[in-house]
Amino acid sequence: MNGQRRANTRRVRVGGREIELTNLEKVLFQEPGITKGELIGYYGRIAPVMLPLIKGRPLTLHRFPGGAGEAGFYQKKAAGYFPEWVNRVSIDLRMGRAEKRMVQITCENKATLIYLANLACIPHVWLSRTDRINYPDRMIFDLDPPDSGFEAVRYGALIMREILMEAGIEPFVMTTGSRGLHVVVPLDRETDFGETREFAAAIAGMIAGLAPDYFTVEIAKQKRAGRLFIDTYRNSFAQTAVAPYAVRALAGAPVAAPVGWDEVKDKRQKLTPRKYTIRNILERLRQRGDPWEEMDRKSFSVRSAAARLRSFSRT
DNA sequence: GACCTCT
């Protein structure tokens, strides 16, 4: 026999690429007892829906080698030991005054997704793609409740949608798998991060102005005073948001799950931020389809939305 | 989690 075949280890071939999977029996999520093997299996099955949503986006890996409940750390730079077939992209950071070049990765195929799953990481993605890296194709409103209360999040998302519709935008929505929702807008990549963030902040400010007892745009925890924080800072260069269909490092292995607006609106559907997990999201997709199917056929202009909003508030 | 060095 050449090489050791540890019981817990397996070599697989995915799209012609060889991957060594390790510690497959290791329990990464207590409670239901979800192993790394099951986690990897999930990413393999979700790949067809997930890959189109993350391709071309530099990744930040939020790694949890000890599983949910243990300490994690972030990794942005491509490690030398990553397989050569993992796509690398060189990125120039303007760190304050200094400048720095960093090599990061993107996930272009199923093999990479499986490889990353074996690293026990949560993929977070940029809001722009490498072929036009300074111009986001996503605008994200991150609704962060102060506690586990979800009602304010639901209302916040619905109000957000109303205002965006007035501005000519049809937003999409997903649970984060943690405590809130992301309201997501596909953009035409004609507006840079700064201007996009400014527009997002203006929208968020309108909502905080309408219901200041419930919503705030203050990032400082002391100033939030129990209110839901509408976080628009994700809309910045080299910043990330949890990838759709990523598995969070939380009990039960909840996933960031694109959902339909009907689910947010209709209380009887009992949407919660952790409703969908590694164990039920595929069934949801089979039964109800992909709620974001239309996303890549749409794109909105921050500039015309801003113009529409201005003329609307003048009247 | 992966890699390296030391025993």
Added chain:
DNA sequence: AGAGGTCAACGCGCG
């Protein structure tokens, strides 16, 4: 073969 140490981010806005 196994133990043990080491490494793994960054932008924004405020005071």
Added chain:
DNA sequence: CGCGCG
């Protein structure tokens, strides 16, 4: 500039 924050 350092710090809180995600």
